Amino acid sequence: MLVFWKENLVLLAVPKTGSTALEGALAPRASMVLRDPPHLKHAPCYRYKRFLRPFFVQAGGQTPELMAIVRNPIDWLGSWYRYRTRDDLIGHENSTRNVSFDEFVLEYCKGSPAPFANVGSQNKFLRINDGELGAEHLFQYEQWDKVISYLQDRLDIVITLKQKNVSPKMELTLSPAAEAKLRNKRAAEFAVWELGRR
Structure with a gap:
C-alpha cells in the first residue's frame, strides 16, 4: 500500500495485479509505504476504511x-x-505443482477451497459495506497504460517500471467447462473486473 499525502491518494495493493512493481517505482515518491506484514500491505478496502482511513482523516x-x-x-x-x-513450495500444501489449472480453478470455485486454491477474492478485497465499491479509482490490469497515465498525471512524475514478484512463465489453458463453472460460481469476480476503467 502506498500513501501519497500531498495528492490525497492511497494506492491499495491488490495481490497479483502488479502492486510490487508499482511499489518499486513509486516508493521513493510516496509519503508512506506499507510493506510488512503482508496483511497490512495487502489490506483490502474494508480493512483500510475501518482502521487506516480514520487515522489519515x-x-x-x-x-x-x-x-x-x-x-x-x-x-x-x-x-x-x-x-x-x-x-x-514443493511439498507445501499451497503448491500447485501436481495440480492442473482446471483442477485449481474448480477447487477455487468451492465454498471452502483446499489451501492450494485458497487465494482470496478480488471482489471481497474491493467491496465495503453491503457490496459498495470501495475504491474511487479502479483500473483494469489489462489497461496498464491507463494505470500509468493516471498515476503520472496525478503525481506529476514519469514512471519507469521493472518487473518484480513475477509468476513463472507457463502456457495455461482453461477448459470451457471449468470456465463456465468459474463464471457461474464466481460471477462477482467478473462483475467487479468489469467496473475497472478501460
Missing part, C-alpha cells in the same frame, strides 16, 4: 481517495496458479 483533515487495480479473474487465477508452482 484525523491527521490530515481530508479523506484520501482510493485507487486499486483489478485483473481479469481467469488471468488472476492463472498468475496465482503459476506463482504456486515455484520450487520453494
